[in-house]
Amino acid sequence: MAKISIYRNQKFEEMINNCKIHSRIDLRKQKLTDSDIEFIIQEAIIKKQCTMLWLVSNQITSHSVSILASILEENSNLEGLSLCQNSLGDSDILYLTQALSSKKSKLNRLALTSNEISDQGVEYLANMLRINHSLTQLWLGFNKISDHGVKILADILSFHNQTLHVLSLSWNTLITDSCIDYLITMFEYNETLRTVCLTNCNLSDMGKKKLREATKLYKEFYLDL
Secondary structure (H helix, E strand, C coil), X not given: CCCCXXXXXXHHHHHHHCCCCCCEEECCCCCCCHHHHHHHHHHHHXXXXXXXXXXXXXXXXXXXXXXXXXXXXXXXXXXXXXXXXXXXXXXXXXXXXXXXXXXXXXXXXXXXXXXXXXXXXXXXXXXXXXXXXXXXXXXXXXXXXXXXXXHHHHHHHHHCXXXXXXXXXXXXXXXXXXXXXXXXXXXXXXXXXCEEECCCCCCCHHHHHHHHHHHCCCCCCEEEC
């Protein structure tokens, strides 16, 4: 009878073994394959019970995202996940948001900077934020989010989410002054946001002034323009 081949990656095995249990594991720029992702889930998330997993700039496939999503739905140890610079699209975001809508998910930091997320992906994220009560930081800079995407997020964060503390939309150049009123409404009604980042969007000086005026009396709040 032929032996079943079990995939292992000695390089990643050594890197993960050198990390402490319940620690951050950084595997950025490693050109991970789908098999590598399955191996990392087993060794880093399940065995090492890592609290932070950094998978920045790895050209991760949609299949790998779906595998990661399946573990997020059940895992209660992972607190932070960075998938920045992976060319993730809206369909990939759907996998993640479906998983993060599970009550078992404890993830509180999700970094999706420098991907290909459009307003459709934002809609998936907003639907998740309506249900999710663990996520406190959401990083969405350098994507393809427009004023409509900001409106979707602002509506949810104004009336349907009171757990998010940090929202970054920096370097989304499709964001213009047309979303100013949506943001001001969000600032007025949301009681938990502490940091909102909008640097290097397409906001005018007048638009920035309106936002600063709208938030100047809020204590313990930082608006990054």
